[in-house]
Amino acid sequence: MALATLPALRDRRRLFVAAAPGFGKSWLVRSWLAGKRVTWAGADLDPGGNLDPGADFHPAAGLDPGSVEHWLVVDDLPALDTAAARTLAGRLDRLHPDVRVILVSRAPWPGRLPDGSAALDAHDLALPEPEVGRILAAGYGVDGPDLAAAVHRLTAGWPSLVHLAGRHLRTGDLASLCAPGTALDAFVAERVLDPLPVASRRLLRRLAEVGTACEELVGRRDHRTLRLLSHTGLVVPAEAPPGSYGLAPMPHWLRPVPALAAVAARREPLPEPARRRLHAGAATWYAERRVWAQAARSRSLAGDRAGTLALMREHGTAIVAAGGAQQVIEACAGAGGDLGLLRGEALAVTGRLDEALAQLTPLVAGRAVVEPGLAWRLGAVYYARAEHRAAVDALRRGRIERADTTDEALLLSWTATVHWSVGDDDACREHAHRALHAASAAGDARALAAAHVARALHAALSGDRAANAEHYTKALAHAEAARDAVQATRIRANLVSRLLEEARYPAALAGSAEAVTAAEAAGHASALCVALVNRAEALARLGRLDEAERCGERALAINQRAGSGKAAYALTVLGDVRACRGQRSMARAAYEEAVRAADTDGVRQCFVPALAGLARIVAADDPAAARVHAEKAVAHASGPLATRALLAVGWVAVAAGDRPAATAAADRAEQSARRHRDRAGLAEALELRAAATDRPSAQRAALVEAARTWQATGARLDADRVAHQLGSLAGASAEERLAARLARGALEAAGVVLTAVGPAARPPHLAIRVLGRFEVVVNEVPVPASTWRSRKARDLLRILVARRGRRVAREELAALLWPDDGDEQRIAHRLSVALSTLRSVLDPDRRLPADHYVCAAPAALAADPAHMDIDLDVFLGEAEVGHRLHEQRRPAEAREVLAAAERRYAGDVFEDDPYDDWAVPVREEARATYLRVTRLLATLAAGRGDTDEAVGYLLKILARDPYDESCHRDVTDLLKLAGRHGEAMRARARYEAAMRELGRSAAAAG
Known part of the structure; x- marks a missing residue:
């Protein structure tokens, strides 16, 4: 349920829970009060009768008062009038102070709640x-x-x-x-609608017909009924209806639960005359508030065709702009002239591009020059389809005379936009400047918004980020002044693109959510696709690959339904996500399809990234093709796109082993990234520089700077990837190796596949598990027992790992492995054989130097932890880092690291072989560290008020140490503090039993 535990009531003694049938009120209350002393009263309660659960109810002598707290639950309380509610409140006031009350009803409390009361309604109980x-x-x-x-x-x-x-x-x-005869239909009819008062059913029928409404729209007479339906969950908050963008002040919009409305409308439909009167009244209300889209919809539903078309002629452009394109499409079906032109624009906004062309194309047949309003609408349709040559041709036909009208300004703005998309800097600049002059002369806010967007696009193309920001700010202000939701959503989506270019990923994610919601509300299909692609990129950078893929697939589906070549944007981001996951074939297919779609008519803004992605994904398998793709990307790149193209050239060179070419590309990519303030491009150029050199000091310097840059952007997976590379460098510190292990785990958990950089083959990955059952894993394949051939070789590795990289004298190893053999020569031979066997198990193909995993000196042996993934080392390192973060007062980060350490502890060291004395010290060290980690996690959880998590960690401690007195006390205290007295009593009983086993009493213990 939405409320899994009893809400914090603090000093309030009463809780009133009201919701319609089926919200699980009684079930929730029973789950909240499990283990507590409860008296239940039923629906036949007499508000004037005796509610006291016991005339002689007093705290039991000698017991903690908190342990005898009593709850009275009045379930299914009938609807009360004001007098009955006052009487009941008086009876509640006279209950014993230790009695707390929960009242459960299907109807809200009439009037103001009594003092000392809290309330929950259906919105609190609804499931997210x-x-x-x-x-x-x-x-x-x-x-x-x-x-x-x-x-x-x-x-x-x-x-x-x-x-x-x-x-x-x-x-x-x-x-x-919700069809007739379904279980949901029967439940709604019998359990919800039939018991409702007549006034409530009547209002529900009206709301089911109108859809979204507010108090002012339903009328003063029904205000109280509307509030009752809202409190009980039959009516819920709603988004503003289409076409109401910019309405101020914005009402509190409501709608009936759609499933309920469907059943109510079918079971008790309004008579036709009443239905028409209802919509005619709504049309008047909306028209008075200039919500023309809803006014037109209501006139149409009232049967007023002439009035609907009159509204369209007078306010159709404003209706489309405010988000009412769907109303225009429906109202203007079959109409010609200006209404046909308007319908074509509305079809384009909603993504029905083929229909828009069918509506608009006949209007230009055989004409060399057309009105600017027709030209820009047709050009915008071709632009949305990514058919730029056709868009330019349509826009050129537009007649411009004095360049001082709204349509002329919009024509120039769209012309600039198309030239931006194909990377034509000069043409984009010329038309954007002319558009702004024309919009200023026209004095129209809508035209000014479009002109400033055109200026912002040119600023982005030329790398002037300050001008880009300035023009978008002005554009948004003009769009809002014009109540133009369509342009405002386009601007918001473009602003998120700007955040992505600056690698401000958390801000981009937040902005993309707003942009998606705004585009959906405005019905703007093209802006929705841009917002979804932007959101997919932000999610991917922040490590949320599943969500990123879903957003990309949704954008792709919308574009494909519209028949738009802009599907290339969604395909490119999907290629990026799949490449990150190591899905090379799927990534290549996505990039190739994106290249085909973008190359059809020169969608340069997507063509270059798609080519760059394709070059990198095929670099290992087809170096020649990769080089052609990368060079083609550079040839077509301009502005910020140059960075991505140059990076592709560099990575292709790295894959081919051409270090000089890779270094040159890194230099040029870094210059481009700095020029365009592209932090992500700069970080990747540094990674490329590290991959292009064989000097460890240069590699380290570049990777350290790249890591800091990625961390500053919030790009979690990129930061982890660089941390993993840093930990793999020769001479990496212990802390860097630990960070690399943590990063590898995070990358694997996110589904990222780590690949080798450059042409050199990676050494085998060796993982050794000693927490719980001992296991050796080479290249993700567990080594079977039969491979060892010698128990002593296996024991040798266990001893060396337990010493954690410290040297172990050969004499000590001999004594541990062959304690009963005194022949030194034979033992030395046996140790050499065991070492040889061990090396053959860890490196069966003999690809690595002999001392890669185990260093052998004349007098001692040592395991090299730098080349082994040992869970014990990772666990101890995580514990140390987690405690350090806690000391630095960084609780969220401390909790994440400590929780990873706690999960890693699968059992005591060598738990499957517990009798070796040499393992005792490391076993006790790891066990003590685990208990310390788990206790700190419990402390952090308790500090956040998460009782369940805190108690869970404490119980894990008790599972390993049943006699930990402070842990027993903490469990009991936490449960009592949360009001879970039954559980607290049982915890206290376990504590007392444990102390009795030690011959002590719990009271004496604490």
Whole structure:
């Protein structure tokens, strides 16, 4: 449920829980009060009767008062009028001070809650979307984020409706969920609608017809009923209806739960005359507030075709701009003239590009010169399809006379935009300047917004980031002044692109969420795709690859449905994600498709990144083709795109072993990145520089700077990748090697596949597990027992690993391995054989120097931890780093590192072989470290108020040390503090039993 534990009531003694049937009120209360002293009263409660759960109820002598706290639960409390509520409140006031009360009802409390009371309503109990997805997957075997979102949208998180949807979806589909005869239909009709008062049912029927509404729209007479429906969960908060962008002040919009509305509208439909009157009244209300899209929709639903078309002629452009394109499409179907032109624009905004062309193309047939309004609309359609030659041709036909009208300014702005897309700096600059002059002469905010966007695009193309920011700021201000949601969403999406170019990934992620929401509300398909691609890139940089892939796939689907060549943008970001995951074939396919789509008509902004990605993905398998792709990317690159193209040239050279060419490319890429303030490009140029040199000092210097740059951007996977490279350098410090191991684990957890840099082959990866069961893994394949051929070779490795890189004298090894043999010569031979066997197991192909894993001196042997992934070393290192972070007062980072250490501790050192005396010191060290780590995690959890997590860690300590007195006391105290007195009493009993086994009493112990 949304509230898994009892809300913190602090000094309040009463909790009132009100929601419609099916919100799980009683179930929640029972789960909250499990283990507590509870008296239940039913629906037949007399508010004037005796509520006291016991006339002689007093704290028991000698017991902690907290342990006798009593709860009174009045379940299914009937709806109360004001007098009955006052009487009940008086009775509650006279209850014993140790009695706390929960009242559960299907109706809100009438008027103001009594003093000392808290309240929860349906919105507090509704399930969030992630929980809906979990229930559908775990309970009913239906999965998928899109399905979870759809069910959440239909049910608004109403728990019973979610479960009914899950059962239905096992065999049915979403479209039939609310159909007559379904379980959901029956539940809503019998349990929700039938018991409602007449006024509530009447208002629900009206809301089901209108959709989104507010108090002012439904009328003063129904305000109280609307609030009642809202508190009980039948009506929920809603987004503003399409076309209301910029409305001020913005009302509090509401809508009935869609599944409920579907059943209510079918079961009790409004009579046709009442329905028409309802929509006519709504049309008047919306028109008074200049929400023309909704006014037109309501007029149409009222049957007023003439009035609808009149609104379209007068305000159609404003309706499209404010996000009402769908209303225009429906209202203007079959209309010609200016309304046909308007409908073509609306079709383009919603992504129905083929239909838009079919609407607009006949209007230019046989004409060399056309009106500017027709030219820019047709050019915008071709631009959205990424058909730039056709877009330029359509825009050139536009007639410009004095360049002082809105349509002329928009024509010039779109012309500049198309030239920006193909990288034509001069043409873009000329038309952007003319557009701004024309928009200023026209004095139209919408035209000024478009002109400043054109100027911002040219500034980006020429590398003037200050001018780019200035013009976008002005553009957004003009768009908002014009109530132009379509341009505002385009600007917001472009601003996120700017954040990505500056490698400000957390800010880009936050901005992309707003941009996606705004584009969806405006119905702007092209801006939505840009926002989704931007969001995918930000998510990928921040290490959330699954979400990034879903965003990219959604953008791709929208573009493909629209028939747009701009699908290349989504394909490129999908190629980037799949390349990061090591899915080389899938990445190559995505890049190749992106190159084909972008090259069709010169989408340079995407053509260059797609070529660069393709060059890098084929570099190892086809160096010649990779070089051709990279050089072609450089030839087509301009502005900030040059950095990515030059990096591709460099990485292709690294793969081919051409260090001079790689160094030259790194130099040029670094210059380009600095010129365009591209921090990500700069960091990668430094990585390229490190890969292009064989001097360890130069490698270290470049990688250290790259690591700092990536960390500053928040690009988690990139920072981890560089940390892994730093830890692999010769002479890396112990701390760098630990950071590399942590980074490798984080990369693997995110699904990133680490690949070798350059042509040299990687040495075998050796992992040794000593926590719990001893195991050796070479190249991710466990070494079977039969491979060892000698138990002594295996024991030799265990001893060396336990010494953690310290030298062990040959005499000591002989005494440990062959304690009963006194023949020194024979023992020396045996040790040599065991060492040889060990080396053959760790490096079966003899590819590495003999002392790569085990260094052998005349007098001693030592394992080299730098070349081994030993879980014990990682665990101890994580514990040390976690404690240091805690001391530095960085609790979130400390918790992440310490939790990783706690999970890594699979058991005591060599737990499968516990009788070797030489293992005792390291075993005790690791065990003590584990207990210290776990206790600190419990402390951190308790500090955050997370009782369950804190108690969980303390119980893990008790599982390993049942006699830890302070741990027993902490468990008991935490449970009591959380009000979980039954659990606290049981914890106290376990404590007392443990102390009795030691011959001590719990009281004496503490």
